[in-house]
Amino acid sequence: MSYIDGYLIPVPRESKDAFIKHAKLADTIFTEAGALRVIECWGDDVPQGKLTDFYKAVAAEEDEAVVFSWVEWPDKATRDAAMERLEKLMQEDDRMNPEKNPMPFDGRRLIFGGFQPIVELTNQEKK
Numbered sequence: 001m002s003y004i005d006g007y008l009i010p011v012p013r014e015s016k017d018a019f020i021k022h023a024k025l026a027d028t029i030f031t032e033a034g035a036l037r038v039i040e041c042w043g044d045d046v047p048q049g050k051l052t053d054f055y056k057a058v059a060a061e062e063d064e065a066v067v068f069s070w071v072e073w074p075d076k077a078t079r080d081a082a083m084e085r086l087e088k089l090m091q092e093d094d095r096m097n098p099e100k101n102p103m104p105f106d107g108r109r110l111i112f113g114g115f116q117p118i119v120e121l122t123n124q125e126k127k
Helices: 013-026 028-032 076-092
Strands: 003-012 038-041 064-073 112-114
Touching: 003 013, 003 076, 013 028, 013 038, 013 064, 028 038, 028 076, 064 076
Parallel strands: none
Antiparallel strands: 003 064, 003 112, 038 064
């Protein structure tokens, strides 16, 4: 079964285009390392909660949106091997060089984790 890395990222709303540009360049590293797909989602209908919510999770400021992203790997072993290679690559590859491809967000408030899918449903309608 696949393995998922999930991310929440607070991004200034005015930096949406810069974020897309950054992601298109940086995310290719994951697919080159074996990821099946990388999805970046700009918060569109994200309610403010009373106790918890996506904004609170990343200490988003009033002018920031929350980006919900995930990387799908074929399995955890592929992901773990890729992460070892990526640590080195992130220091050597210009796509991850903050001078050449600066992060348009505060990376200190980005949160992430690895997840094992436990239920997977698909709708395979016949046409």
